[in-house]
Amino acid sequence: MENTFWTALATSSLAAVVTSVGIYTVRKYTDWGQRNITYFMCFAAGVLISASFLHIIPKSLAMNPNAAPYLLVGFLGLHLFNRFFTAFVCQKNPEKEQYGIGLVPMIGIGFHSFIDGFIYSIAFTVSIFTGVLATAGMVLHEFPEGIITYLLLVKGGFHERKAMTLSFFAAALSTPLGMLISYPLISDINEQMLGALLSVSAGALIYVGATHLLPRAEQEHKKYSFVALAGGVLVAIIIVLSKA
Known part of the structure; x- marks a missing residue:
C-alpha cells in the first residue's frame, strides 16, 4: 500500500511537471504564443470537447448509470459562475471586464485536473498496470491544458506573472493535490461517486470548449484554425485509444 501511494504521487507529480513545462514554454515565448x-484555442477545444464525449462521459456513465x-450540473454550474462573475465583477469594474475570458476556463480545467488526481489514486490502488495506463493517457493532455490556461488568463488582462502563478495552481498543482486529498479516502470514493465527479468535470470542459474557446477562435478567422481543431480531436482520439 505504501509503494502504491508513492507511485501515485510520483505519476501525478509528473503530470504537474508536464503541465508546468507547457506553461513555462509559452511564458518564455509570449509573443509567439x-x-x-487562436490555434491553441482551437486545438484545446478539440481536445477538451472530444475527450469529454469520447472518453469521460462514457466512462462516467459506465461507473454511474445516473x-x-x-x-x-457541470455545464450550467460554470455558465452560472460566468454570468455571476460578469454581472458582479466585470460590469462594476471596467478594468476587469475581460477577466472572465481567463477565469472561467481556468476553473473548468482546474476542477478537471483536480479530479484527475482522484483517478491516479484509484487506478494505482487497483493495480500498477492500470495506473500506468491511466498515466499514459492523462499526461498526453496536460501540456496543452497548461498552455491554454496561461494564454487565456493573459488574454483576459492578467499580468504575465500572475497568469503564470494562477495557471500553475489550477492546471498543474491541482492534480497531485487531488491525489493527496483522495488517497486516504479511497474506501469512501466508490465507483458511483467518481462517475458523478467525472460527469461534472466533463460538463465543465464542454462548456469551456464550446462556449469560450471555439466562438472566440472563430472570430479571428485564422487560415489554419480548422487544422488546429482537427489536431486536438486527433490527440483526444489518441488519449482514448491509449486508455482502451
Missing part, C-alpha cells in the same frame, strides 16, 4: 493563440444529470 499571443500570435498563435451520471447524466451531473453533466448538466
Whole structure:
C-alpha cells in the first residue's frame, strides 16, 4: 500500500511537471504564443470537447448509470459562475471586464485536473498496470491544458506573472493535490461517486470548449484554425485509444 501511494504521487507529480513545462514554454515565448493563440484555442477545444464525449462521459456513465444529470450540473454550474462573475465583477469594474475570458476556463480545467488526481489514486490502488495506463493517457493532455490556461488568463488582462502563478495552481498543482486529498479516502470514493465527479468535470470542459474557446477562435478567422481543431480531436482520439 505504501509503494502504491508513492507511485501515485510520483505519476501525478509528473503530470504537474508536464503541465508546468507547457506553461513555462509559452511564458518564455509570449509573443509567439499571443500570435498563435487562436490555434491553441482551437486545438484545446478539440481536445477538451472530444475527450469529454469520447472518453469521460462514457466512462462516467459506465461507473454511474445516473451520471447524466451531473453533466448538466457541470455545464450550467460554470455558465452560472460566468454570468455571476460578469454581472458582479466585470460590469462594476471596467478594468476587469475581460477577466472572465481567463477565469472561467481556468476553473473548468482546474476542477478537471483536480479530479484527475482522484483517478491516479484509484487506478494505482487497483493495480500498477492500470495506473500506468491511466498515466499514459492523462499526461498526453496536460501540456496543452497548461498552455491554454496561461494564454487565456493573459488574454483576459492578467499580468504575465500572475497568469503564470494562477495557471500553475489550477492546471498543474491541482492534480497531485487531488491525489493527496483522495488517497486516504479511497474506501469512501466508490465507483458511483467518481462517475458523478467525472460527469461534472466533463460538463465543465464542454462548456469551456464550446462556449469560450471555439466562438472566440472563430472570430479571428485564422487560415489554419480548422487544422488546429482537427489536431486536438486527433490527440483526444489518441488519449482514448491509449486508455482502451
